[in-house]
Amino acid sequence: MHKYLILIILFFCLNNYGFSQSKFVVQNKKQSEKIRFKLINNLIVIPVEINGVTLSFLVDTGVSKPIIFNFLNVSDTLKIKNTETIYLRGLGEGESVKALKSTNNIFKIGDAINLNQDLYAVYDAHLNFAPRLGIPVHGIIGYDLFKDFVVEINYSSKYIRLTSHEKYEFTGCKNCEKLNLKFYKKKPYVNATVKINENKIPVKLLIDSGGSDSLWLFEDDSLGIKCGDKFFNDFLGHGLSGSVYGKRSKIDAFSLNSFELKSAHVAYPDSSSISFARNHKDRNGSIAGNILKRFNIVIDYHKALITIKKNAYFKENFTYNRTGxxxxxxxxxxxxxxxxxxxxxxxxxxxxxxxxxxxxxxxxxxxxxxxxxxxxxxxxxxxxxxxxxxxxxxxxxxxxxxxxxxxxxxxxxxxxxxxxxxxxxxxxxxxxxxxxxxxxxxxxxxx
CATH class of the missing domain: 2.30.42.10 (PDZ domain)
Incomplete structure (x- = not known):
């Protein structure tokens, strides 16, 4: 079992640009594909083939379009075409970063293929996640994968299963919970409850599989979401626009329907680092990998549902980096x-x-x-x-x-x-x- 600080937080504004229509299709009779993944710092890393070149990608529910971090001129190898220059903004106190938008790329994930996929190549050399994870990571993928399939994420056995909506059959699940999803700019949100100073507070949280922390909350005195006196200041991660710092603490409990995690760890990011993320006024924070991994999950964007079931990680203790x-x-x-x-x-x-x-x-x-x-x-x-x-x-x-x-x-x-x-x-x-x-x-x- 692994216990990690958040190392990477990724939020991208890719919604002001026109996207071409594209779709992933599984090319086998079952219309279903199982992909093994590596669980690194609570993050899911899968192989993705782009224009014939196999790369490693993070699966991040918090992004709209695939992004390649172009440290070694990967775009030259991939022969990306039809490019235009844009600027992307994310977490952190820095400026927007320059990227190339490319269309008509061939993406292949196992037997799932998309012949007309947009991608973004970012050229900032500082956006290199391989050193922090200890393995090569070339990019991230999110919405474009989830929109085309019912996606099962089995954290305990470390595989993802992609099944077409037409072929997927829900067989029932004892001791499962179903939660409704809401979407804002193609990102999934879920309602949850946090218990702070014995007060139960309903919150709306981004489901962020691209973050390795447990829970982020945005401080709001009017709602009773505040850190209190027992905390320590810490580095929380690195976003598209720079490093993110904030306060770390604990809450009494975190609940998704009947599933409750007591003494859950929480981070309160500095307001200057999350000004972009707070554009969604109803958002109160994020659920990230160290909580998500405690469940085996089925996500259905078409039905706007997520089904969760406790797994072997559920009772794993929350802990901190005790060296600093x-x-x-x-x-x-x-x-x-x-x-x-x-x-x-x-x-x-x-x-x-x-x-x-x-x-x-x-x-x-x-x-x-x-x-x-x-x-x-x-x-x-x-x-x-x-x-x-x-x-x-x-x-x-x-x-x-x-x-x-x-x-x-x-x-x-x-x-x-x-x-x-x-x-x-x-x-x-x-x-x-x-x-x-x-x-x-x-x-x-x-x-």
Missing amino acids: IELAHEGVRLVKEADDDVIYINSVIKLPKNSVNESNTIIVNPKYKLSLKPAYTIVELRKDSPAERAGLLIGDIILNINGKPSYNYTLQDITEMFYGSIGKKMRLKVNRNGLELTFSFDLKSPL
Whole structure:
């Protein structure tokens, strides 16, 4: 089971432009296709083939049209055509970003194919999610996939099933809940209830599978939606228009009909970061991956229904990052290995922005070898956190964790350690500008 901070939040304004008509169709007799996915930081990553090139995409119910993050001139490889320049706006305090809109692209997801799909290629090099997730991610897809199928998301078994509306048969579901969906600018919303200071408050929330946090609420004193005194300030994620910061806390309970999650974690984003998101006046926040993954879900946009059933993740405890460290996979380290001894060479090789490499080996001498290992760098550090108080800094490269080389772990493995039990001791060896330094601290609750 995994417990993660939100790393990515994606909201895009793509609704002021004319869209060509296009549709996904499953090309088999059953008109149904099952696609395995990777669950990374509570986010769904699936393979998507575009114009004959296979890429990795996030499945994000919060976006209208597919977007490609064009770090390596992917659009040249994809041979996208019929382009026009537009500007997109999303979460964060930054400016709009430049993108190319392209039409008549061929998308293929398993046996599901669309021969006339619009897409957007974003060229901002800072919009690179691969380092934060530890695997290559080339883009996101949302509404255009969900509108054409009944979509089953089985978080516990990690697959998505796409079935045509004509062929889908609902067989009934014991212990399920059905909720009505409302749509605003092609994004799905659901009614829920939050309990804050013993007061039950009805809320309207975006279903946001593209966010890895639990719950976001927009503070509103008139409704009783307010953080209170027990909170800590934190980095919440990175949006299309920049980083998002806010307050983290807990609420008494979160409910979807009869399903209740007690002491659910919540984030209250700064108002300056969500001014765009609040264009929908009736919206009170978002439900993201760390809550969504606790259910197996069937989404039917045509009937405006979502069916949810508790799964094995439902009782997983909510927890925080108790180090205050946010890591990213940034380049590789050159490591000299001889027999069972490992000597670290204090250098980092920067790879292309969208690369998350596997270990590569350079044979130099029969007695030893030089290997390229992942370099995990501190990119965010919470103020007054155990790691900051111990003396760690943004830019430090983690070499060793509790006596073991960091390259023995995936980025997810390390992140999970940061969510460990209160009181657990952490000992980190880092590379700081060519110097090796060691820091020790205990995991503590940020609240």
